Amino acid sequence: MKNKHPVLRRFMRRKVSVVAAAVLILFVLIAILGPLVWQVDPLKQSVMKKYGPMTVQHPLGTDNLGRDTLARMIYGARVSLAISFAGVLSGALIGVLLGVSAGYFGGWVDNIIMRISEVVGGLPFLPFAMILSAIIGTRITVEQRMYLIMVVLGVLSWPGICHLIRAQILSQREQEYVTAAQALGVREKNIIFHHIIPNVMSLILVNATLSFATCMLTESSLSYMGFGIAPPTPTWGNMLTGANNSIVIQQYWWRWVFPAAIFGICTICINLVGDALRDAVDPKSAER
Numbered sequence: 001m002k003n004k005h006p007v008l009r010r011f012m013r014r015k016v017s018v019v020a021a022a023v024l025i026l027f028v029l030i031a032i033l034g035p036l037v038w039q040v041d042p043l044k045q046s047v048m049k050k051y052g053p054m055t056v057q058h059p060l061g062t063d064n065l066g067r068d069t070l071a072r073m074i075y076g077a078r079v080s081l082a083i084s085f086a087g088v089l090s091g092a093l094i095g096v097l098l099g100v101s102a103g104y105f106g107g108w109v110d111n112i113i114m115r116i117s118e119v120v121g122g123l124p125f126l127p128f129a130m131i132l133s134a135i136i137g138t139r140i141t142v143e144q145r146m147y148l149i150m151v152v153l154g155v156l157s158w159p160g161i162c163h164l165i166r167a168q169i170l171s172q173r174e175q176e177y178v179t180a181a182q183a184l185g186v187r188e189k190n191i192i193f194h195h196i197i198p199n200v201m202s203l204i205l206v207n208a209t210l211s212f213a214t215c216m217l218t219e220s221s222l223s224y225m226g227f228g229i230a231p232p233t234p235t236w237g238n239m240l241t242g243a244n245n246s247i248v249i250q251q252y253w254w255r256w257v258f259p260a261a262i263f264g265i266c267t268i269c270i271n272l273v274g275d276a277l278r279d280a281v282d283p284k285s286a287e288r
Helices: 004-010 015-037 067-107 107-121 124-134 142-172 176-183 188-199 201-225 238-246 246-251 255-280
Strands: none
Touching: 004 015, 004 255, 015 067, 015 124, 015 142, 015 255, 067 107, 067 142, 067 188, 067 201, 067 255, 124 142, 142 188, 142 201, 142 238, 176 188, 188 201, 201 238, 201 255, 238 255
């Protein structure tokens, strides 16, 4: 235990977060390997099996078109997690690059980046996404819409991490190791990528983890309201659309309970892991 990295050691003390991390790994493995085990077409319809109850053939029942709920949840996990991951990754890359540039170079570079981030950060995301979806309509394919949501999530989510990284860089650039590197004639690009960014990597990881849950909620909200990935392609968000019907809620509870439960568990686990990582990398933590 003593040989473990201090951040890992502090994280492992949070038993609930360790369990949450294990659950997330399980979800990812199910999303990747699930179709190999449960080889049922998530798009196959059967009017005779409409709103079918839980059976051996359909462990989580069927939906209003007789499609297997378990298969759709597994495939929906792929779509929802992929969109969220791409959105977080692109947003983090943009935010880190711009935040580092603003904090390290300062002056007019800092002013321009900060003004742009304020404009982007002030955009109301959901209304903006709804308007964009309404304008585009059905003129693009499902895959193109998926990529569009990834881009929108990334482009509109970078201001937060940009401000955070900028604040860290402002303090890091005054450290002795940066001054020493500058005195030795190290190129600014190498100072940024080889010295400064590695020292704030833990902060980037924590922020990205917490942003992942936000991206999942946003994507699911868009799909639930009909502005995201449209059926028949399943996502956790558009699988909850059936909850709009009071008859479905009361009589066919498996139609929405399982997707809602899995989505809720996944979001909670991500937040627990993010909170534990944030506490683990906190320099004011009691143990070093």
